[in-house]
Amino acid sequence: MSTRRTTTTSDRAEAAMPTGESNALAHGQEQDGGGFDPTARVSVNKAYKMFVGGAFVRSESGRFFQVTGAPLEGSADPEVVNVPRGSRKDARDAVLAARNAADGWAARTAYNRGQILYRLAEVMESRREELCVALGRGGVGAEQAAREVEIAIDRAVYYAGFCDKFQALVASHNPVTGPHFGFSLPEPMGVVAVVAPERPALVGLVSTVLPVVAGGNTCVVVAGSEDPRTAVVWCECLATSDLPGGVVNVLTGQASEIAPHLAKHREVAAMDAWSGDADLRAAVEREGSGNVKRVKTHDGGEALRLLSDAGQGLGFIERHLETKTVWHPVGV
Amino acid sequence: MSAEITKRDETAPVLDFGRAWDYAPAPEAADHVTVAPRQELFVDGRWRAPRSGKYFDTINPATEEKLAEIAEADERDVDEAVQAARRAYDKYWSKMRGSERAKYVFRIARAIQEKSRALAVVESMDGGKPIKESRDVDVPLAAAHFFYHAGWADKLDYAFQGRAWRALGVAGQIIPWNFPLLMAAWKLAPALACGNTVVLKPAETTPLTALMLARIVEEAELPPGVVNVVTGAGATGAAVAGHPGVDKVAFTGSTEVGRKIQRAVAGTKKKLTLELGGKAANVVFADAPIDQAIEGIVNGIYFNQGHVCCAGSRLLVEESVHDLVVRKLKDRIATLRVGDPLDKNTDVGAINSKMQLEKIKQLVAAGEEEGAERFTSPCPLPSRGYFFAPTFFTGVAQSSRIAREEIFGPVLSVLTFRTPEEAIEKANNTMYGLSAGIWTDKGAKIFWMAQRLKAGVVWGNTYNKFDPTSPFGGYKESGFGREGGRHGLHAYTELA
Numbered sequence: 001m002s003t004r005r006t007t008t009t010s011d012r013a014e015a016a017m018p019t020g021e022s023n024a025l026a027h028g029q030e031q032d033g034g035g036f037d038p039t040a041r042v043s044v045n046k047a048y049k050m051f052v053g054g055a056f057v058r059s060e061s062g063r064f065f066q067v068t069g070a071p072l073e074g075s076a077d078p079e080v081v082n083v084p085r086g087s088r089k090d091a092r093d094a095v096l097a098a099r100n101a102a103d104g105w106a107a108r109t110a111y112n113r114g115q116i117l118y119r120l121a122e123v124m125e126s127r128r129e130e131l132c133v134a135l136g137r138g139g140v141g142a143e144q145a146a147r148e149v150e151i152a153i154d155r156a157v158y159y160a161g162f163c164d165k166f167q168a169l170v171a172s173h174n175p176v177t178g179p180h181f182g183f184s185l186p187e188p189m190g191v192v193a194v195v196a197p198e199r200p201a202l203v204g205l206v207s208t209v210l211p212v213v214a215g216g217n218t219c220v221v222v223a224g225s226e227d228p229r230t231a232v233v234w235c236e237c238l239a240t241s242d243l244p245g246g247v248v249n250v251l252t253g254q255a256s257e258i259a260p261h262l263a264k265h266r267e268v269a270a271m272d273a274w275s276g277d278a279d280l281r282a283a284v285e286r287e288g289s290g291n292v293k294r295v296k297t298h299d300g301g302e303a304l305r306l307l308s309d310a311g312q313g314l315g316f317i318e319r320h321l322e323t324k325t326v327w328h329p330v331g332v
Numbered sequence: 333m334s335a336e337i338t339k340r341d342e343t344a345p346v347l348d349f350g351r352a353w354d355y356a357p358a359p360e361a362a363d364h365v366t367v368a369p370r371q372e373l374f375v376d377g378r379w380r381a382p383r384s385g386k387y388f389d390t391i392n393p394a395t396e397e398k399l400a401e402i403a404e405a406d407e408r409d410v411d412e413a414v415q416a417a418r419r420a421y422d423k424y425w426s427k428m429r430g431s432e433r434a435k436y437v438f439r440i441a442r443a444i445q446e447k448s449r450a451l452a453v454v455e456s457m458d459g460g461k462p463i464k465e466s467r468d469v470d471v472p473l474a475a476a477h478f479f480y481h482a483g484w485a486d487k488l489d490y491a492f493q494g495r496a497w498r499a500l501g502v503a504g505q506i507i508p509w510n511f512p513l514l515m516a517a518w519k520l521a522p523a524l525a526c527g528n529t530v531v532l533k534p535a536e537t538t539p540l541t542a543l544m545l546a547r548i549v550e551e552a553e554l555p556p557g558v559v560n561v562v563t564g565a566g567a568t569g570a571a572v573a574g575h576p577g578v579d580k581v582a583f584t585g586s587t588e589v590g591r592k593i594q595r596a597v598a599g600t601k602k603k604l605t606l607e608l609g610g611k612a613a614n615v616v617f618a619d620a621p622i623d624q625a626i627e628g629i630v631n632g633i634y635f636n637q638g639h640v641c642c643a644g645s646r647l648l649v650e651e652s653v654h655d656l657v658v659r660k661l662k663d664r665i666a667t668l669r670v671g672d673p674l675d676k677n678t679d680v681g682a683i684n685s686k687m688q689l690e691k692i693k694q695l696v697a698a699g700e701e702e703g704a705e706r707f708t709s710p711c712p713l714p715s716r717g718y719f720f721a722p723t724f725f726t727g728v729a730q731s732s733r734i735a736r737e738e739i740f741g742p743v744l745s746v747l748t749f750r751t752p753e754e755a756i757e758k759a760n761n762t763m764y765g766l767s768a769g770i771w772t773d774k775g776a777k778i779f780w781m782a783q784r785l786k787a788g789v790v791w792g793n794t795y796n797k798f799d800p801t802s803p804f805g806g807y808k809e810s811g812f813g814r815e816g817g818r819h820g821l822h823a824y825t826e827l828a
Contacts, residue, residue, distance in 0.1 A: 169493055172818055176799035177476070184803045184817060269808070282599030289594035291763070292587065292606060292809045314493060315827055323819050325803050326782050328792040 048083045048228065050090065050252050051235035053097035054245020061087035065253070067228060069137030077137060083228045086253035088261045091220065094249040098191040098218040099267050101246030106188045106216045114163035117214060120241040121156035128153070130233055131202060138201055138227030151307060152206040158312050159210040166215070166317050179330045186321040188216030189269040189294065193262040195255045195284070196231070197274035197303030198224035205231055205250075207306040208272060211316035213247055220249045220268070222259060228252040256280050263287035269294065270320050276300030294320075353667070358676040360463045365453045367540060373403045373563065374546035376416035377556025383408040388565070390539055393460040394673050394682035394717040402539050405562035410531065410571040413560035417502040417529040418577055420557030425529050426499060430486030437482035437524050439552035440545075444475040444517075447548065451541055455513055456673040458540040460682030460718070461636050463674050473798060474517035477816075480800035481521035484821060488526065491821050496828035499527030500603055501579035503824065504572040506593075507542070508585045509535035509684050510639040510740075515584055516542045518815045520559065521800075526824035528580065529558045533572045536565040537685045570596070578602060582823065584641075586738075587764070587809050605813025605823040607641065607805055609738040610766030613759035614644030614795065615749075615781065618653045620771035624793065626660045629744070632769055632795040634668060634680055634722050638742040639688070641810075642767035644795055646735055647724070648755055651748045658707075658726055658746065665709045665722040672714065680742055683718040692720055692741035699725050699734035704745070730761055738764070752777065756784045765807030769795045788814070 049056035063085040071079060084090075105113070124131065128149050135145035167186055174182035192212045197204035201224055212219045223231030235250050251258060255275060262268055263284040271293055273284045281297040288295040296319060305311055370387065372379040387401040405413070425433070444451065448471045455466040488497055503523045507515040512534060523530050534542035546561040562568055566589075573581045573593050580603045583593050587608040597604050614632045616625045632644025649657050673681035683689040700706055704725035713719040724744035728735050734745045749755040759768060768787040770778050778792040788806045791797060798804065803819035805811060813823045 170819075172803070174799065174802040174817055176797070176802050178797070178799070180794065180797060182797075182799070182802050184819060189807075278599070285598035286595050289591045289598065292590060292594065292608065292811060294812045310828075313495070315495065322807050323788065323803050323805070323814050324782070324807075325789045325817075326792065327790070327794055327797050327802070328778065329794050 045078050048081050048232045048252070050084050050086060051232070051238065051248070051250040052090070052094045053100075053249065054239065056235070056239070057084075059084035059086050059253070060089050060093065061085070063087065065225070069229070070139045072133060072136045077133065077229075079137070081229060083232075083252045086222070086251035086258050088258070090251055090253075091258050091261045092265070094220040094251055095191055095193075095262070095265050095267050097246040097249050098220050101244055102188075102190050102218045105213070105218055105244060105247050110164035110167065113214065113216065114160050116242045117156055117160035117163060117210065120237060120243065121153050121160060123237045123241045124149075124153045124156055124234075127233070127237055131230065134230040134233045135202060135227070138230055140201075148200055148203050148307070152202045155203065155206050155312055156210060159214040162314075162317060163214045166314055169314060170318055170321065170323075174325065176327070180327050181330050182325065182327045184323050184325040186215070186318075187324050189320050189322050190217060191268050192217045192219050192320050193259075193265070193268045193271045194219055194221040195259050195271075195273040195275055195280075196221050196223050197298075197300065197306070198226045198276065199300075199303065200307055201227035201230045202234060203306050203311065204274065204303055205234060207311045207316070208274060209248055211312075212272070212320050215317045215320050217270075217320050218247045220251065220262060222251050222253065222255045222262070225252070225254055259284050260287050263293065263295070264290055266291045271295045272319065273297045274303050349667075355669070355677045357672070359672065360453055360456070360467075360674045360676055362453050362457065362674060365450045367400050367454065369400055371400050371402045371539065371543050371563070373405055373409055373413075374543065374550070374559070374561040375409065375413045376560065377550065382406065388536065390458060390537065392457050393537075393684055394457075394714070396717055399458060399540065402536075402563045405564045405568045405571075407571045410562055410568065410575055413531045413562050414502055414504070414575045414577040416557035417531050417560055420555055421501055421529040424555035425558050426527055430488065430527070433525065433527060434482045434485035436552060436554050437478055437485060437521060440548055441475050441478035441482060443548040443552060444471065444478065444545075447544070448472070448475070451513060451544060453674065454544060455541050456681065459509060459512055459538045460673050460684050462678040462681040463676055464678070465636060470511055470514045473800070474514045477514070477517040477521045477800040481525040484522075485525040485527075488821065488825070491818050492825070492827055497825045500824060500826055501528060502577060503528045503530050503580040503582060504533070504575060504578040505530055505582045506533045506569045506572060506585065507535060509538040510636060510641070512538035513541035513545060516545050518584075519582055520545070522815070522820050523582075523824045524558070526821060528824050531560045531562060531572055531578070533562050533564065533569050536563070539563045573597065576600070580604075580824065582813075583607070587811075590811060603823075603826070606811035607813070607815060608766075608809065608811040609764055610641045610643065610806065610810050611646060611736065611738055611762045611764045612642055612644050612767040612769065612787065613646045613648050613785070614769035615648045615755050615759060615771065616650065616653070616657060617772040617774075617777065618650040619773050621773060621793070622653065622656065622660065625771040626657070626664050628769060628771060628793070628795040629661060630664055630668070633744040634665070634742050635796050637680055637683055637720070639684055639740055640796065641738075642789060642796065643740075644767075644769050645739060645744060646759075647744055647746045648749050648758055649746060650755075651750050654746075654748050661724065662707055665724070666711065668709060668711065668722050670709070670711050670713060670719055670721055680722060683720050683741065686718055688740065689718040689720060692739055692743060695734055695737060695739045695741075696723060696743055699728070699732065699743075699745070702729070702732045702734070704728045704732060704734065730758060736762065752781065756781065760784075760786045763809040766805075766810035767791070
């Protein structure tokens with residue numbers, strides 16, 4: 001707690017209330033040495049939880065880590081929050097939730113998946129302020145945060161519209177020699193694990209998770225540990241967007257601790273790891289060999305490109321698709 | 333299917349062709365083919381001895397006679413090959429227009445067609461596969477792969493929906509012994525068409541046709557170093573995959589070795605594709621055209637002595653037709669001719685190596701120990717060479733080793749199911765996911781099954797069909813990446 005800046009109730013009241021009233025409430029408190037106003041309303045702080053199987057959960061381990069946020073005018077949020085430090089067991093539970101959701105999500109029509117992702121964009125739009133505040137607490141300047149939230153919302157719309165189109169772009173009719181009709185179709189891989197980049201916290205998460213689920217996969221994602229509270233606010237968008245529970249599962253904690261377990265997990269078909277830590281990237285690639293996992297890693301520099309148009313595209317979806325080739329004889 | 337004919341009628345006549353089934357020998361002439369007694373490495377456009385001076389023998393598995401001695405490349409040779417490939421990439425291949433690269437690849441396709449008979453004969457001598465397969469499948473398909481991919485070389489801008497692409501650089505390619513020339517073609521053709529240079533490592537038991545292909549490359553006057561062939565065993569392959577100058581590793585072989593390679597390239601920037609083992613389900617419904625299905629089952633498991641990663645090695649039969657299918661299968665495999673690979677009537681040739689024969693025998697013994705019922709064709713086997721008669725097991729449990737492990741031989745495991753859901757459950761109950769077969773007369777059922785089978789290639793009312801235009805590759809632990817078609821180009825390019 002040593003890093004915690006002294007926060008008074010008056011600070012909070014001021015932040016939570018419209019300017020005029022807060023001035024009135026704050027009035028006359030200077031003489032109070034402790035800065036406590038016994039008549040002020042006490043704000044309700046949010047407990048930050050992980051998002052697994054459609055529910056907000058603490059770590060089964062009971063462990064937590066503290067995240068210190070930048071002081072932010074207009075925020076009711078405390079500057080220091082306790083965030084669950086996800087464990088190996090949490091990762092396994094999240095994979096199970098993702099596995100249980102996988103067949104149902106893959107079986108939905110592409111049109112329906114698109115509608116759900118569009119609904120997500122709507123919910124994100126309505127929570128713009130909250131996402132901006134969270135990014136601000138995470139140290140992003142107000143203007144930049146507003147821009148990042150806009151990119152994130154637009155990216156959700158982009159992938160919503162891609163759900164029923166990528167198939168036609170990656171499928172093929174195969175003009176085989178002989179009396180056979182042959183074609184190749186994309187299919188989801190199943191459960192995909194993502195290590196989201198530390199920065200950009202929101203666009204990084206959205207840009208790595210949405211193409212995975214647009215492709216019909218379910219996802220376990222380890223949110224960056226520098227700004228997990230933005231990830232949790234985004235989970236609240238997911239939770240209110242008609243996305244079935246278990247399709248996206250968000251763990252908070254240390255990627256270096258959780259990611260190797262996800263890489264080893266045999267129910268995880270593919271892994272997409274965005275990390276500036278070369279040792280972590282190598283560990284994920286190495287451990288993924290156990291079940292011949294499809295592993296792709298990206299360094300921190302690549303993550304920054306997610307803020308541009310290069311951060312979206314067919315390739316992001318295609319990376320997590322299998323190709324199934326079907327043959328049948330032709331004849332009468 | 334009426335009930336009475338699904339039961340084995342004890343009074344029914346047993347298929348017995350007697351002497352009438354004997355054919356006169358019809359050997360393919362091999363006198364027009366000469367194999368040099370000593371085969372060197374092909375590095376930087378030149379044939380040269382290995383640094384170590386070591387050679388190993390390649391033998392004819394049908395006769396156990398030595399065919400030639402083959403240079404054993406060590407790390408120094410591999411290093412020189414990679415450096416040559418790098419120079420060739422920088423100096424020539426990356427600077428050449430796609431249209432010109434294409435013409436070199438077309439030349440290779442044409443030369444394979446011109447030399448097709450010699451290639452087929454050597455393929456059968458070195459690997460043991462029947463001449464009718466090497467002549468009608470392996471060699472024509474190898475030529476077709478070069479022909480197909482050559483045409484992509486100047487059209488890659490269309491291949492990725494306008495996304496910018498680039499070649500990877502030097503590709504290290506390690507191929508297996510079951511389709512020696514064809515696997516070399518699957519690897520070389522897309523790599524060259526996409527503008528990469530190559531270090532190819534053929535399997536140690538079947539290097540001869542890859543070396544003939546290197547000769548074709550030389551005669552097609554490709555710039556020196558664009559294709560290098562280094563022969564050797566596992567250590568040579570490890571040196572290729574582990575070389576820091578290699579940008580791309582492509583491997584076809586066992587899942588066990590594939591995992592090791594994936595581990596070895598972890599933490600490097602190398603791009604990897606793996607085409608690994610399989611334990612495919614071939615699912616036969618009661619409403620299938622049974623006689624056609626029998627042909628498909630036989631083709632699925634006894635083609636190329638069962639040395640096929642996508643072999644239909646688990647036969648799932650709907651319970652109501654089990655006895656009928658088993659009876660017909662017994663009759664059918666009793667007619668398969670096992671013997672001289674160079675004989676044009678041979679259906680099942682020689683097992684590729686003594687080691688592989690031992691592995692097959694070991695797994696068959698495990699099947700017997702685990703209580704499955706064995707049927708082996710009573711066909712005569714040659715007194716010399718490595719042969720194994722077509723065999724299948726009934727009453728196989730899903731947990732049995734012969735239902736789980738890849739045997740890579742002419743051995744089939746028969747299991748049953750009652751509902752399509754159960755068929756899917758059993759078919760997908762494996763760590764592999766390379767291929768699957770479905771036999772039914774109902775179109776909707778084929779698509780229902782095809783959607784649910786976790787396999788990269790699904791054959792409906794057919795089996796073991798291959799084509800350069802048709803992407804091939806696995807789900808799950810059968811590997812990743814595709815070979816063939818537009819999809820296969822991803823393995824040899826990097827997209828922006």
